[in-house]
Amino acid sequence: xxxxxxxxxxxxxxxxxxxxxxxxxxxxxxxxxxxxxxxxxxxxxxxxxxxxxxxxxxxxxxxxxxxxxxxxxxxxxxxxxxxxxxxxxxxxxxxxxxxxxxxxxxxxxxxxxxxxxxxxxxxxxxxxxxxxxxxxxxxxxxxxxxxxxxxxxxxxxxxxxxxxxxxxxxxxxxxxxxxxxxxxxxxxxxxxxxxxxxxxxxxxxxxxxxxxxxxxxxxxxxxxxxxxxxxxxxxxxxxxxxxxxxxxxxxxxxxxxxxxxxxxxxxxxxxxxxxxxxxxxxxxx
Numbered sequence: 001x002x003x004x005x006x007x008x009x010x011x012x013x014x015x016x017x018x019x020x021x022x023x024x025x026x027x028x029x030x031x032x033x034x035x036x037x038x039x040x041x042x043x044x045x046x047x048x049x050x051x052x053x054x055x056x057x058x059x060x061x062x063x064x065x066x067x068x069x070x071x072x073x074x075x076x077x078x079x080x081x082x083x084x085x086x087x088x089x090x091x092x093x094x095x096x097x098x099x100x101x102x103x104x105x106x107x108x109x110x111x112x113x114x115x116x117x118x119x120x121x122x123x124x125x126x127x128x129x130x131x132x133x134x135x136x137x138x139x140x141x142x143x144x145x146x147x148x149x150x151x152x153x154x155x156x157x158x159x160x161x162x163x164x165x166x167x168x169x170x171x172x173x174x175x176x177x178x179x180x181x182x183x184x185x186x187x188x189x190x191x192x193x194x195x196x197x198x199x200x201x202x203x204x205x206x207x208x209x210x211x212x213x214x215x216x217x218x219x220x221x222x223x224x225x226x227x228x229x230x231x232x233x234x235x236x237x238x239x240x241x242x243x244x245x246x247x248x249x250x251x252x253x254x255x256x257x258x259x260x261x262x263x264x265x266x267x268x269x270x271x272x273x274x275x276x277x278x279x280x281x282x283x284x285x
Contacts, residue, residue, distance in 0.1 A: 017139035
């Protein structure tokens with residue numbers, strides 16, 4: 001017996017994600033709903049799936065698939081992603097700087113700038129309080145149920161889910177059903193996007209952001225992660241990975257997990273429901 005997704009109001013303006021849409025093929029065999037931080041770029045980039053068209057889910061009649069992830073792990077993975085992308089909405093900031101940007105209100109930008117970073121547990125509590133009282137402002141930490149439900153709280157028609165831990169088995173079940181070449185090993189499903197990205201493109205993007213914004217002294221983008229890096233003398237090329245590794249140490253902290261559990265209650269219930277079925281792919285609707 002699955003939980004019914006409750007009504008969930010989204011701040012559509014702040015979410016830079018195609019909610020209500022799925023990726024599909026030209027012949028629309030099946031659809032794939034991207035959920036940020038759940039290997040969404042990885043799946044979308046697999047050439048043999050031919051996911052090259054966006055379609056509105058209310059106009060789509062084939063089955064759709066998506067991947068869900070442990071809410072605690074996803075939350076921690078989302079933090080360096082958000083901190084490396086957020087940009088203030090300001091006339092002195094070039095709003096077309098890049099498609100990776102997450103534009104936030106000036107209030108959120110100011111709160112992020114003022115979070116204390118000396119103690120990482122304190123930082124995490126302050127960050128959670130921002131989301132608890134101010135709401136979600138980035139698709140990377142938006143609850144997973146909001147990607148999978150209509151605006152009135154119902155799961156999309158023909159929805160099938162599998163967990164990130166079963167990505168290899170799940171992708172092979174899809175491949176078998178739709179006569180797609182089998183994935184021989186996990187390396188066939190190459191991870192191309194990660195919260196621990198240390199690629200040259202990220203470093204270039206990171207430095208470009210500072211170069212532009214430091215011309216405007218009142219605006220800085222990569223705080224508090226940049227403050228933490230400066231404090232701990234972490235080079236830019238290692239900063240995102242080291243910050244992620246440092247905050248992950250609190251994945252089992254009772255206070256932190258309790259707050260994440262409350263904030264992502266529906267995601268925990270969804271994950272529990274899917275895991276209880278003991279199937280690789282679970283049909284939700």
